[in-house]
Amino acid sequence: MKFGEFGGQFVPEVLIPPLKELEKAYETLKEDEEFKKELDYYLKVYAGRPTPLYFARNLTEHVGGAKIYLKREDLLHSGAHKINNTIGQALLAKYMGKSRLIAETGAGQHGVATAIAGALFGLKTEVYMGSEDVERQKPNVFRMKLLGASVIPVESGSRTLKDAINEALRDWVATFEYTHYLIGSVVGPHPYPTIVRDFQSVIGRETKVQIMELEERLPDCIVACVGGGSNAMGIFYPFARDSNVRLVGVEAAGKGLETGKHSASLCAGKKGVLHGMLSYFLQDEDGQIATTHSVAAGLDYPGVGPEHAWMKETGRAEYVAVDDSEALEAFSLLSRLEGIIPALESAHAIAYAVKLAREMSRDEIIVVNLSGRGDKDLEIVMNLLG
Amino acid sequence: MSFKDAHASVYPETPWLVTFVTAGDPSPELTLKFMLALEKHSDIIELGIPFSDPMADGPTIQKANVRALKAGTKVKDVFEIVRNFREYSSKPVILMTYYNIVYARGVENFLREAKDCGATGAIVVDLPVEESEEYLRACEKTGMDTVFLAAPNTPDDRLRVIDEVSSAFVYLVSLYGTTGAREELPETAFKAIARAKSVCRKPVCVGFGVSKKEHVKALIDAGADGVVVGSAIVRLIEEFGEGAAEKIEEFVSELRKGLEKS
Numbered sequence: 001m002k003f004g005e006f007g008g009q010f011v012p013e014v015l016i017p018p019l020k021e022l023e024k025a026y027e028t029l030k031e032d033e034e035f036k037k038e039l040d041y042y043l044k045v046y047a048g049r050p051t052p053l054y055f056a057r058n059l060t061e062h063v064g065g066a067k068i069y070l071k072r073e074d075l076l077h078s079g080a081h082k083i084n085n086t087i088g089q090a091l092l093a094k095y096m097g098k099s100r101l102i103a104e105t106g107a108g109q110h111g112v113a114t115a116i117a118g119a120l121f122g123l124k125t126e127v128y129m130g131s132e133d134v135e136r137q138k139p140n141v142f143r144m145k146l147l148g149a150s151v152i153p154v155e156s157g158s159r160t161l162k163d164a165i166n167e168a169l170r171d172w173v174a175t176f177e178y179t180h181y182l183i184g185s186v187v188g189p190h191p192y193p194t195i196v197r198d199f200q201s202v203i204g205r206e207t208k209v210q211i212m213e214l215e216e217r218l219p220d221c222i223v224a225c226v227g228g229g230s231n232a233m234g235i236f237y238p239f240a241r242d243s244n245v246r247l248v249g250v251e252a253a254g255k256g257l258e259t260g261k262h263s264a265s266l267c268a269g270k271k272g273v274l275h276g277m278l279s280y281f282l283q284d285e286d287g288q289i290a291t292t293h294s295v296a297a298g299l300d301y302p303g304v305g306p307e308h309a310w311m312k313e314t315g316r317a318e319y320v321a322v323d324d325s326e327a328l329e330a331f332s333l334l335s336r337l338e339g340i341i342p343a344l345e346s347a348h349a350i351a352y353a354v355k356l357a358r359e360m361s362r363d364e365i366i367v368v369n370l371s372g373r374g375d376k377d378l379e380i381v382m383n384l385l386g
Numbered sequence: 387m388s389f390k391d392a393h394a395s396v397y398p399e400t401p402w403l404v405t406f407v408t409a410g411d412p413s414p415e416l417t418l419k420f421m422l423a424l425e426k427h428s429d430i431i432e433l434g435i436p437f438s439d440p441m442a443d444g445p446t447i448q449k450a451n452v453r454a455l456k457a458g459t460k461v462k463d464v465f466e467i468v469r470n471f472r473e474y475s476s477k478p479v480i481l482m483t484y485y486n487i488v489y490a491r492g493v494e495n496f497l498r499e500a501k502d503c504g505a506t507g508a509i510v511v512d513l514p515v516e517e518s519e520e521y522l523r524a525c526e527k528t529g530m531d532t533v534f535l536a537a538p539n540t541p542d543d544r545l546r547v548i549d550e551v552s553s554a555f556v557y558l559v560s561l562y563g564t565t566g567a568r569e570e571l572p573e574t575a576f577k578a579i580a581r582a583k584s585v586c587r588k589p590v591c592v593g594f595g596v597s598k599k600e601h602v603k604a605l606i607d608a609g610a611d612g613v614v615v616g617s618a619i620v621r622l623i624e625e626f627g628e629g630a631a632e633k634i635e636e637f638v639s640e641l642r643k644g645l646e647k648s
């Protein structure tokens with residue numbers, strides 16, 4: 001299944017059978033009452049769903065424009081939306097009879113969420129992490145180990161997230177019989193972008209019910225940050241057919257799009273093929289994948305999920321970019337005004353929502369997906385803001 | 387002209403020794419030298435176009451990719467290497483790379499440039515048959531030969547399709563894993579050869595893990611039409627750098643002895 005021309009299964013032949021097995025298992029299980037019940041149960045009593053939709057009164061008054069609501073994924077166990085997907089996929093792995101999980105991680109957020117799900121379901125968990133990131137994200141490395149996972153430093157290529165994905169794929173080629181590769185965003189070969197979207201769509205489904213209760217209408221605009229694109233797709237997808245709801249994805253402009261030090265693949269990349277999918281990638285004229293930068297490690301990826309590429313192409317969603325300093329400003333602003341310290345990734349969405357709200361009228365509504373909390377970022381911000 | 391006749395005009399008789407190096411490792415000039423060293427005892431040369439994210443490759447070839455890119459190797463330099471090689475040799479040269487390198491240039495453009503510089507065909511590691519419609523059309527149009535991968539877990543019906551679309555040969559991956567020299571050949575290789583040979587009409591060449599004469603011999607005896615050796619050669623480049631040409635020639639001539647039918 002593709003999203004227009006995007007997506008697909010650009011993988012070595014050996015991975016075709018395991019991907020088919022995964023697709024078949026998922027198609028069956030997603031209709032399975034027992035599986036659905038168990039998933040709902042863990043999302044509710046373990047992860048902490050549903051998450052509140054909070055009217056940010058102080059921020060709204062400060063900006064003086066549209067009403068700003070925050071979807072509080074930061075309140076989930078583990079501190080970010082990533083756990084919606086890891087619980088779903090770990091359960092899928094368990095139903096498929098796999099005994100081991102592997103995952104890639106950049107900042108360590110998805111690694112931690114996978115380690116949590118592995119502990120919960122008794123699955124051996126190994127997380128690939130670029131050695132550069134292992135150095136930068138020590139607390140999360142320790143968290144993963146505490147949770148019983150092992151962290152495997154990746155020394156190849158640029159030693160960051162994209163290389164961790166390569167290494168996880170290399171592992172999977174040799175171990176798929178007993179291992180599930182738990183991808184952390186709406187990326188990778190089919191069926192991963194669909195599976196991760198479905199598990200994250202709980203965000204948008206809840207939002208829809210909640211905003212109808214609170215405002216008796218749909219929002220005018222939804223804003224979310226885009227790394228690989230899972231929190232954004234999770235909140236966008238249930239609104240995809242509500243054409244009056246504007247969908248805005250916010251990428252990381254890093255030190256500025258003109259500097260080349262950013263990770264805005266939809267805003268500044270070209271079509272290409274990596275990690276099993278046709279999508280947008282930051283790359284040079286030969287097709288060599290670029291190294292990227294963002295103050296938010298979770299956005300620091302040279303590609304983006306294929307369904308976003310398609311939403312961009314069809315015009316259903318629009319994609320913009322916010323730079324490091326704007327994100328840091330929003331980080332402080334939300335902390336001060338609302339008593340909520342956002343993840344640096346989510347701060348990108350806040351920053352753009354503030355810009356938008358200012359230009360909108362007071363009876364309009366914006367929902368921002370607050371994908372995670374900022375505890376993990378305190379050290380980085382401390383060093384930057386001093 | 388039948389497939390066999392067309393084939394015979396470009397490729398020698400089987401069994402083949404197919405040998406691999408990464409272009410630009412450690413520099414484009416040396417790659418030409420290494421190819422000429424390979425050429426003396428090989429039937430087909432596989433030339434890797436370096437890629438930033440070689441996900442099907444093990445550490446040895448990953449490092450070769452890094453060295454080549456560090457040396458500033460561009461795709462046009464790889465084409466230039468083939469053009470230079472053609473001054474000395476008419477042996478088939480198959481380019482091996484990942485789809486983004488092909489896609490970034492425009493699929494047909496890439497293949498035309500490759501053909502014009504004297505390349506015989508291409509292997510695109512992460513391009514399975516389902517995704518290859520445009521690629522196949524462009525190969526046909528430009529006259530580039532195709533080689534698709536098969537694996538030990540490829541079911542018969544897929545093997546049949548892979549055989550159908552591969553004009554030069556079928557590249558049978560011997561094991562569940564990445565490229566890299568191994569001490570022992572896995573049992574999967576022999577089972578896979580038997581099955582592939584019962585299904586495929588095109589020559590079947592086996593690669594991944596092959597590192598010595600004994601391996602070559604065992605695979606040929608098991609029915610393979612050819613054997614591909616990569617990492618074991620690249621390892622010599624890693625170890626001996628500029629001085630690797632002699633070592634390569636010596637090693638490949640030794641491997642070649644494994645081709646002699648017993």
Ligand SMILES: Cc1ncc(COP(=O)(O)O)c(C=O)c1O
Nearest residue numbers: 185227228229230231298345372
């Ligand atoms: C809090 C948070 N938000 C967003 C992201 C970006 O990922 P995605 O675009 O898949 O939501 C991450 C990734 O680690 C994250 O930790």
